[in-house]
Amino acid sequence: MRAEIKRHAWEQIAVAGVPALSLNAIAKQVGMSGPALYRYFGSRDELITALIRDAYRSIADTVRSARSAGAGPAGLAHAVRDWARSDPQRYFLIYGTPVPGYHAPDDTTAISSEVMAVLIEACAQEADDGPRTPFDAHLETHREWAGGHPAPAAALHRALSFWTRLHGVLSLELAGHFAGMEFDPDLLITEELAALTSR
Amino acid sequence: MRAEIKRHAWEQIAVAGVPALSLNAIAKQVGMSGPALYRYFGSRDELITALIRDAYRSIADTVRSARSAGAGPAGLAHAVRDWARSDPQRYFLIYGTPVPGYHAPDDTTAISSEVMAVLIEACAQEADDGPRTPFDAHLETHREWAGGHPAPAAALHRALSFWTRLHGVLSLELAGHFAGMEFDPDLLITEELAALTSR
């Protein structure tokens, strides 16, 4: 039942965004009248939180399975982009506008750092040919977030840049800011990430 | 009066985000009771659209004035970051989660391309030492969005990368995704953009 409610919730979000998510409307769709839905989710926020959790799990699964299929950073980027494009609002549920005061549940940050670990691992396998930068040195003493991963600071740097560059292109693309500009975002992403190794 | 209404609207948005923006609450704050506010803004969406327009104008002014003060790409990035951090929700009003079906008014896209023009101009002044990439070639034939700017494709490429990289780091920072990681986002931005010229 919770699953079916969430299914309809995802549909609503996909067509009209989170603000338009209505518990009443969902209740009608699943054939219940109004407050019955509160037996399954204590509040609107609780439902949304469950959706956020699922979104995190989903992207983590995507990244992990792409990685275990042998994908390198470029492959991971492709997997994430496909995942994001298949449901942009799900992507924005994680990476979109934050609601001031809202704090995602702790387990989502755990999942998030699990994704980061996969990223670091994939980046650590790449050749390390660039010059050592000040930020590399900075990361040497600020690497607790990597969870004790033994990769060199340059790899952590690459993982961070991978994440921020991918998000930069992807979120602008999904938000429609490239509309009218007729270049191919995929090409831009590819090169943004290729430039990572030959930094 | 419209200005005062918008002032209160910005306050509400800053503390609770766009979804919590309430015309009723604003009306009380300015001492009117309810529907009087509709004399000034025809609907909630119209008010939000006005705010979006102001946000675009504000960032365009910021970029333009930084540029005319002699800032290069790094300086522009600094200016944009300061602007964004001074009111994150204003930044997200432009670059945050898109509402499916909502289309920003045409003049905002005009402002947006005005910003892009400044970016291109700043990037065109930088030395052009990197190798020519496939995306450069792609841009050669997909450069209508640059509005006929005579800069070489490599400069357009740099401008695009500048934009996406800055947005990548900045939006993750503002959304709190770096919370817990204790590195300095400013350092990361600086290096992301430094890597642009020595691509």
Added chain:
DNA sequence: TTCTGATGGTTAGAAGCTATAACCATCGGA
């Protein structure tokens, strides 16, 4: 077998929201 508690549903209603309708006062200019 009966009693009991959990489960899943109902309707009614409070409080808030957007937005419209109808009405009224005030003021500038023909």
Added chain:
DNA sequence: TCCGATGGTTATAGCTTCTAACCATCAGAA
């Protein structure tokens, strides 16, 4: 002097989340 624009009011429809109170059904224990 009239008339329209301007800026406000209250009432109300219709939506929302969410609580309260109530009711049926079914599993398991006394």
